[in-house]
Amino acid sequence: MANLINTQGLIEDSELTAVTLTEWQENKESLTGQNLQLTLNSDETADLIGADAANFQRICIDFPKFADGRGYSAARLLREKYGYTGELRAVGDVLIDQVFFMKRCGFDSYALRDDQIVEDAIAAFSTFTSPYQNDANDQRPLFRRRLS
C-alpha cells in the first residue's frame, strides 16, 4: 500500500466512489451528487473533464512512469483553467525527486510509491525557496515578487 502524504506528513485516506473518465462520461446523471473520485490516465488530458471537474471531491492523476510528464500540465490546467478546488492527488510512479514539481503544479496529496522514504519526500517539498516561475499556488512569477 502506497504511503499517502501531503506536505506535512502521512495522511489518512478517505473512502469515495471511484470512477474512470469513461464511466463518468457514460453515467453522468446517476453519478452526480455522490462523493466521487475520478482517476485520469496520463493520456487523458484535462480538457476531457473540463468544468465537470467540480463534481469530484478528489481527482487522481496517474503517472504510469515518473518520466511521463503529462500529469503536470493536466494538474495545472485543472487548477488554473477549470478552477478545480477539490483534492488533487498524484498516483502511480510518485517519487521523492518529483514531488516538489507536483506541489507547484497544484497537487495536494501524493500516493508515494511503496519504496519511497516518507521523511525524504516531506523534506523535498522545500527544495527551492523562491522559484522563478508562477505556478498553481502563486500566479506571480519571481519578477513580480522580487524585492530589489
Place this chain on the structure above:
Amino acid sequence: MYVYDQYDQQLLNERVAQFKGQMERYLDGKIPEEEFLPLRLQNGIYVQRYAPMLRVAVPYGAMNSAQVRKLAYVARTYDKGYAHISTRQNVQFNWPALEQCPQILADLAEVQMHAVQTSGNCIRNTTTDEYAGVIAEEIVDPRPYCEIIRQWSTFHPEFAFLPRKFKIAVNSVPDEDRAAITMHDIGINIVKNDAGEIGYRVLVGGGLGRTPILGEEICDFLPEEDLLTYLDATIRVYNQFGRRDNKYKARIKILVKALGIERMRELVEEEFNRIKDGEGKLTQAELERVKQHFVDPAYKALSDEPAELVTTREENKAFARWLERNVRKHKKAGYAIVTLTLKQLGTPPGDITAEQLDKVADLADQYSFGEVRSTHNQNLVLADVEQTELFELWQTLKSLGMATPTLGLLTDMICCPGGDFCALANAKSIPVAEDIQKRFEDLDYLWDLGEIDLNISGCMNACGHHHIGNIGVLGVDKKGEEFYQVSLGGNSGGNDANGSSLGKILGPSFAREAMPDVIAKILDFYVDQRTDGESFLEVYRRVGHTPFKEAVYGKPD
C-alpha cells in the same frame, strides 16, 4: 553580463544541495539507475564510453574571466587538463568522476555557473548570436531576452519531463542568423513592426537529428511582453500532445508535422489567449531590470583605423590575414570583435587546455572588459578589443595556437566528440576532421576557396550539425565498420526556410581513408565551376546536386 542577485544565487545553491543529496541517495543504493538517470542528466552528467561527461551551461555563450578561470580549475583538478566547447555554446568535461560531480557543481556555483538542464528531456540552454550587443546590424541586444528565457525555463515545474529535449534559439539580426533558429524546437527572431515596437517572429518545429526539419512560422509578430506566456502555451500543448511512445518521434517537430502548422497555431493561441494577460505576462520593469545588466561597457572615444593598426597591417601579411579573417567590425568606432579559433591542426575542434583557458581569462581582463563568449562554431570571442591593441593581442594568440586565420573557412569545422568519447556514436569524427585539416593545410588554398561550412557528426543524432553544413559528413556503421556519408547544400545562415537549407545525401558512403580525397573532388569541381567569386553554396545551388555527384562517383554508364 547578467549578475546574480540573492534570488538567483539562492536558487543555484539550493540546486547544488539538492543534487548532492540525490547523488548520496544514489550511491547508497536508494535510487535505482533508471530513476537517477534524468536527475543526473538535468545536472549535465552523461555516462560516456569511458567516463561520465559533465556539460556545463554557458547561457547564450556569455562568460566572465572569473568563470573561465574556474573552468580551467575544474579541467585541472577533476579532468585531464582540458575542456571542450560544444555546438550549444556550452563547455564539456570528458573525464570527471561521477561521485565528484556534486563538488564540481558546488565549485562552479561560486562563480554563478552550473550544469542545469544541459541534458535531459527539458528546456535546454538558450543560444544566440555570438556577436550580440557589439554589432550595429542587430535590432536590439538579444541577450536580455535570452536571460529572461533562462530564468523562466530554469526548474520549470511543468516542463521537467517533456516528451523529448527542447531547444530555443534567439536571433536579432535582420538578414543573417548565426543562431540557426530554423533548426530549433522554437526559433525566436526579434523584429520591429511598422510602429517601431519590438516583438518576435516565432518559428516552431525545427530540428536536426534523424528527421531534420526546418521550423515553420507560428506567429508573425508577438509583442515584446508576451514572450513567456507564448512559450508556456506552446510547450504546454507539446507536453500534452507530443508523442511519448517512440523517442525518435517525440520532438515537437513531429507533433507540428502531424497536426499541421495551422492546427498547432490554433491550439497554442487558445491557451495563449487564456493566459496572456495574466500575472505571467512579462513586465516592462523586468525587461528594464534585465537590460540594465547588458548596457555597454565604458567604451573610450576612439576612431577606426588608428595609425598603428594601419602600419602593422601593411608590414605584416600574417597579421593582415588574421585581421581580415578572424576580426570583425564592432558597432563602436575604434573597437573590434576578435574570434579565437580553436581549430589548430592536431587538436580536436573546440578543445581547449586549462592553460589556454587561464590565458584567455587574462586576455579578457587585459583587452576586453573581462568577458569571453563561446560560439556555436566551437570558437571563443573577445568582443570589445581596442583596435590599437590588436597587433599585441594577435602575437599572444599566435603563441597560444588560437590565431589560425581560418574563421568560416573549410578547416573551421564543426565536429562532435564522436566515437572517441561518445557512447552513442556510430563512428569516430575527430580523426576525420584531423585528416581533412592535414590535407587542406595550405592557407592560400583555403583562402581561395572562401567560406565553406564543413560539419561532421559521428551519428545521426547530429551533434556536429552535418545536415546544415555546406558539406556535411555523417558517420555510419556498416556491419561493425565505420563509414562516412557525405551530403551537400546545407546552410544555417538564413533566418527563414528560404535562406536555410538541409543538405542532400550525395551517394554511398566512404571509408575513412577515402574522405580527404572525396572532399578534394568536391572542392575541385566547385573551383572548376565557379565564376566571379561565387561561394561554394552559390555554385551548388546554381549547378545542382547531380553534377557534384558525378564529379565524385563518375557518370553513370
